[in-house]
Amino acid sequence: MDLLNETLAKIQPVNPDCLAQAQAALDNKTKPLGSLGRLEEFGRRFAAISGNLSPDTEKKVIFTFAGDHGIVEEGISAFPKEVTPQMVFNFLRGGAGVNVLARHSGAEVRVVDVGVDYDFDPQPGLIVRKVAKGTKNFVQGPAMTREEAIAAMEVGISLAFEAKAEGVAMVGTGEMGIGNTTPSSAIISAISGKSVREVTHRGTGINDAALEHKVRVIEEGLRINSPDPNDPLDVLAKVGGLEIAGIAGLVLGAAANSMPVVVDGFISTAGALIASELHPHARDYIFAAHQSVEIGHRFMLERIGLVPILDLQLRLGEGTGAALAMGLIEAGVKILKEMATFTEAGVAEGEY
Amino acid sequence: MDLLNETLAKIQPVNPDCLAQAQAALDNKTKPLGSLGRLEEFGRRFAAISGNLSPDTEKKVIFTFAGDHGIVEEGISAFPKEVTPQMVFNFLRGGAGVNVLARHSGAEVRVVDVGVDYDFDPQPGLIVRKVAKGTKNFVQGPAMTREEAIAAMEVGISLAFEAKAEGVAMVGTGEMGIGNTTPSSAIISAISGKSVREVTHRGTGINDAALEHKVRVIEEGLRINSPDPNDPLDVLAKVGGLEIAGIAGLVLGAAANSMPVVVDGFISTAGALIASELHPHARDYIFAAHQSVEIGHRFMLERIGLVPILDLQLRLGEGTGAALAMGLIEAGVKILKEMATFTEAGVAEGEY
Numbered sequence A, B: 001m002d003l004l005n006e007t008l009a010k011i012q013p014v015n016p017d018c019l020a021q022a023q024a025a026l027d028n029k030t031k032p033l034g035s036l037g038r039l040e041e042f043g044r045r046f047a048a049i050s051g052n053l054s055p056d057t058e059k060k061v062i063f064t065f066a067g068d069h070g071i072v073e074e075g076i077s078a079f080p081k082e083v084t085p086q087m088v089f090n091f092l093r094g095g096a097g098v099n100v101l102a103r104h105s106g107a108e109v110r111v112v113d114v115g116v117d118y119d120f121d122p123q124p125g126l127i128v129r130k131v132a133k134g135t136k137n138f139v140q141g142p143a144m145t146r147e148e149a150i151a152a153m154e155v156g157i158s159l160a161f162e163a164k165a166e167g168v169a170m171v172g173t174g175e176m177g178i179g180n181t182t183p184s185s186a187i188i189s190a191i192s193g194k195s196v197r198e199v200t201h202r203g204t205g206i207n208d209a210a211l212e213h214k215v216r217v218i219e220e221g222l223r224i225n226s227p228d229p230n231d232p233l234d235v236l237a238k239v240g241g242l243e244i245a246g247i248a249g250l251v252l253g254a255a256a257n258s259m260p261v262v263v264d265g266f267i268s269t270a271g272a273l274i275a276s277e278l279h280p281h282a283r284d285y286i287f288a289a290h291q292s293v294e295i296g297h298r299f300m301l302e303r304i305g306l307v308p309i310l311d312l313q314l315r316l317g318e319g320t321g322a323a324l325a326m327g328l329i330e331a332g333v334k335i336l337k338e339m340a341t342f343t344e345a346g347v348a349e350g351e352y
Helices: A003-010 A016-027 A037-050 A070-074 A083-093 A097-105 A146-166 A181-192 A208-225 A232-239 A242-256 A266-278 A297-304 A320-338 B003-010 B016-027 B037-050 B070-074 B083-093 B097-105 B146-166 B181-192 B208-225 B232-239 B242-256 B266-278 B297-304 B320-338
Strands: A060-067 A107-115 A126-128 A170-176 A261-263 A286-288 B060-067 B107-115 B126-128 B170-176 B261-263 B286-288
Touching (some): A016 A037, A016 A320, A060 A083, A060 A146, A060 A242, A060 A320, A097 A107, A097 B320, A107 A242, A146 A232, A170 A242, A170 A266, A170 A320, A181 A208, A181 A232, A181 A242, A181 A297, A208 A232, A232 A242, A232 A266, A242 A266, A261 A320, A266 A286, A320 B097, A320 B320, B003 B146, B003 B242, B016 B037, B016 B320, B037 B320, B060 B083, B060 B242, B070 B208, B083 B170, B097 B107, B097 B320, B107 B242, B146 B232, B170 B266, B170 B320, B181 B208, B181 B242, B181 B266, B232 B266, B242 B261, B242 B266, B266 B286, B286 B297
Parallel strands (some): A107 A126, A170 A261, B170 B261, B261 B286
């Protein structure tokens, strides 16, 4: 069996007994029942995912997948394509948004070249697993072959298995790829049947005329390729991206390894959506970091069945939202692990 | 001039030039314009409040004000009054929710006894500045005298001045006081003119019948005391609390000292509301940590003019939300201080 199918076969639902045990432990802490709201949810889910009522959260890694997009030829982005490798160098020097926020949360950033149209020299912090030098322009045919899409997913899957073996407690997703809100909108439109206009926004900041053009380009790409909404790999290959495939693989690999995975914003969630369409229990392992400004994001989260942790009007990607959310998820786990119980503290319980 | 009026006279609006300079610095960072949303707001405001484009965030202190409430005699809480000192001991041992979350954010918790009905021995972490052994039952007359309310506010003011002198970069508010959602609802009802029912919720978790009773108790307290909505000190004294007064003072003291103050949930915001009614520019220095489950909270935030940072369905108080929000505010400041500019990183800028 190939790695993708092996991974899918390993994914189990999260154990409901473990969720209940974690909640019972939270209910003994010195606070009114349920008064720490979603922090309790984070602690409970993290414990159940890890199968451990006192889970470790120390080692946190954000994988920022980078890939280029042939569709950039159509003029759908405010930034030139060269910015993809330029930003990879910025990540490697520690100067980008995700670096700052990951340092703040105690997470490590690893950049994965799964499809950048540039030859990087080997260097610390960069993982080169290039499947292709970018996707093809999807208004002229499929962005990738099905084999390329699977190969890029398997990059993400392998990284999840390696992270588990290394003792990583929680992984996060991030991405860099000029033009990549365009395939992300195409994916949610293809899968949900919603109109392109409903799920397409300004990306890095295009104006009204450019937004109109972007909508038409995506409509044309969907018309030409007719991706099959019931075949997530077909959608991914025809109108997706290599970094989006890498993220889908990381999510599935995390789920197969009982590792919590924090999914960043719009583009990352496109990857998580593919994963979730491929396996109904992938979602059990996902924390949705934040609600992006991109209008299609809401529909993706609803379809997967996730409620975002933060709403800070972010639209940068890279893994910036995941870095912030990791801090809050870890806080929830610490509530479970570190708070005193009523008995330990000698505090009287309430009557409801 | 007394300390309260001296403090009010010192409060200045935040410098708009400094806000603009901070935003200009953010606009040169390697990201699309505005793409870090509210993180940029946090960085910009923190810089302008501190009057420093590269502000320090290292030393963070949460002041958790504790006080008892005579109104507890009316049976408005799910927990007995003894829990106030019991929880103070829990704070001092580091086992409460606020301790866990403050450690996570790198903040120190200082507990301030401004009105607990219990004699504490001096001990590390506890600041005893008791004004009274709890408020009086406000269905039988005013909760405090005007002098007591001012004295409790001046405790908070003094702590802010001391914190500034000590090099504290950011303060947070928190509270403990069994029964204290009741005076908080009374305050927002008195000031806004909204009905008691619209602004009163379940506190630590009372049932429907107890909620009905709580509404009637607050209505009766407002009827008996007729606090003057145009005199915030009158409202505070007649239906407020000693810890709420302490928080109001901390907010004013922080504003007078150009120190950002992170206001926790419902009860803390009642204190911030009093501060904001006393001085129109107090709000410039406040970060609203989170949207509480308590229904009156929204009206308080709207009246002050603040948008909460988090919505995690919290309703514990203590400063738990402030501790979490401090981490996000600090993240925003680090974006301003640590991210590379387009020039530094050799990244091409976008065209919009």
